[in-house]
Amino acid sequence: MSILIKGGHVVPGDGAPELPRADVLVSGGAIAAVGPDLPAGGASVIDATGLVVLPGLVDSHRHVWQAPLRGVGADLTLPDYFRVVLGRALPAYRPEDARLASRLGAVALLVLALAAGALITRNTPDADARQGPYVRAGRIGQTLDLGDFDVRVLSVRGAAVISQSGATHDTSGIWVLVTVRLTSRHKPIGVGYMALRDEQGRTYRSSTRVDQVLEGGWTLQPGVPVAGEVAFEVPVAVATHVAILLAKPTLELRLAAMAEVPLPIDDASVRSWKAQTTPVPLTKPAVTS
Amino acid sequence: MSGQWWRRNRWGLLALVPALVLAFYAPIHDFHERYWFGKPHQPLSAAPGGWVDYADARMRLVDMRDVTTQVTDYDDKPFKLPAGVRVWSATLEFVAADSDKIIGCQLTMESAAGSTFEANPNELFGADLRYAGCTPGGIGTPPPQYKTVAYFVLPSTARPVAVRVALATKLPRYARLTP
DSSP states (O other): OEEEEEEEEEOOSSSSOOEEEEEEEEETTEEEEEETTOOOTTOEEEEOTTSEEOOOOTTOSOOGGGGGGTTTTTTOOHHHHIIIIIIIIHHHOOHHHHHHHHHHHHHHHHHHHHHHHHHHHHHSOOHHHHTOOEEEEOOTTOEEEOSSEEEEEEEEEEEEEEEETTEEEEEEEEEEEEEEEEEESSSOBOBOEEEEEETTSOEEEOOSSSOOTTBTSOOBOBTOOEEEEEEEEEOGGGGGGEEEEEESOSSOOTTOEEEEEEOOOOHHHHHHHHHOOSOEEOOOOEEOO | OOHHHHHHTHHHHHHHHHHHHHHHHHHHHHHHHHHTTTSOOEEEEOSTTOOEEETTEEEEEEEEEEOGGGOBBTTSSBOOOOTTEEEEEEEEEEEOSOGGGGTTOEEEEEETTSOEEESSOGGGTTBOOOOOOSSOOSSSSOOSEEEEEEEEEEETTOOEEEEEEEOGGGTTEEEEEOO
16 A cells, blocks of 8 residues: 655655655555655555655654763753764764664663662661551660550579579570569550560570460469569670560561660670579569569 | 543543442451451440340359458468459359350459459469359250359459450450449
């Protein structure tokens, strides 16, 4: 099928002079001829009198091809840009140069996007941080209100060996024994999460080597405070920089109220605990005043 | 916005309605399940000492009393209780054609201040008290009418006013029994 676009103002688009009144013959999907007064033959005729005829503007305006020019003439004014980049660099580009430059530009864009993404994700709070627990920070001896219950960390001590129900438990690290006082406010609840956190953010849950009834195994009755010792097994190197964390949920800690109390443990204490080989009995939970 | 805008977007706006319903249904349903059906919110009660129909059974609170001085250990010696707490017993009577239907009920004592206290508390570990529930226990066919006794630990300052019986499958309804 052939089409004759007749009598339009033809802009060839390839640098050739414009033709104020010419015809364009399209045959078989390709431009077969451009010129004045072309014979129609069997082609269907479109009257383009008073109209502009130009090639389809596919991808007509973009700058990715300029990627290799990045940094060249960064201080150019707009007229300078037209003169230098479009007036001198552009005519020197061959189609294959433009293709290669565009691909390089696309790769650079991808790398930049990934770098920007990494920068954003590393420097903005992630979902865990946004939905993290509400921390009530305090110190030893201070009562912290966690909504459903109150927490007070009473004391901390340590040992190289602990004992419970006649069995002894040694460690290659150090036992940190924290006495906490817990009081439910209005309804029976259990405290499901007890852990130590070190300076690097690593957490150490209460040891499962001994029976830790206070974590998850003791239902606190409202207004009946219970105090007991919780045992944590940690490396010696981190014992001087840990804080105890307590919360009601066992696993789902997002948006939960959490107590955080730094434990004042110094090097000398750790050394003396480590040197002591006599088993230290773990204090059982009991109702307190 | 012009009438043309509404006409142009009418199908999208219509589609938005079910889309919003679907988008909000899941979280609202989840919230409803967890916070309404997951907890006791609707008490079923009767006159003091009266029978309450709940979970295919009838139940009532026969008696509620301070038994602090009567609790013993397994050597029949007075059970040592921490200072500042009291032990309360609640005697419940049930009429149940099939007591299996109320197995696993949760018993709580309610104080005048609205606090609740669980039966069989850790504080009574070592006391010679039977683990309380809503079923008679024992071997063989249970009787259609029986009593159970539950024990609670309350602060000395708390005054109990009712016992709640709740079954997970019947929530948010629960039986609130008063003596």
